[in-house]
Each structure stands twice: as structure tokens, then as C-alpha cells.
Amino acid sequence: MSRRTWVGVWAVLCAAGIAATVALNASPAPDPQPEKRVSAECAEYIADIETQLAKAKEEGTADDGVLAFTRTRAGADDCSDEIHDHFSGDR
Known part of the structure; x- marks a missing residue:
């Protein structure tokens, strides 16, 4: 060419x-994505995690190690997506 x-x-x-x-x-x-509704059970679980984190910070253990949260109740809602969204700053 x-x-x-x-x-x-x-x-x-x-x-x-x-x-x-x-x-x-x-x-x-x-259009912005509508805010997802969080079930009452997941909201309660997230509030419990925040309480435990605040307690760990007060005691000075939050900066030193890893905090693990488990759910032992059978049949509970799977809140992993809601927890990830809440604590990843995508609020």
C-alpha cells in the first residue's frame, strides 16, 4: 500500500x-445501583463483629494478630457477601 x-x-x-x-x-x-437490603440476621451479625472489633482495639489486641469470627448455628443466613461489602468500604 x-x-x-x-x-x-x-x-x-x-x-x-x-x-x-x-x-x-x-x-x-x-443509574446508581440500589442499595442492597441486609437481612436482620446479617445486620445483627455485622453489629456483633463491630462490637468485637471495638473490644479488641480497646484491649490492644486488634493490631497484633488476626481476629477470627465463626458461626456455629445451623441454618443461619450466609452473610459473607454482606460482611465483605460492609467492611471493604463499599458502603
């Missing part, structure tokens, strides 16, 4: 890219 053809193709691709960018920037932002 000749140099003119390459320059023409390059110019067309650049113009298409710029046009696509302008169109995407002009489009409205998507």
Missing part, C-alpha cells in the same frame, strides 16, 4: 475514535 493510503486509513480511524469518545462522554451516566 502507498503511504497516502496508510495516512488516510490512520486519519479515518482517529476520526472514528474521537467520534466514539465524544458520543460516550455525552451519554448519561448509568
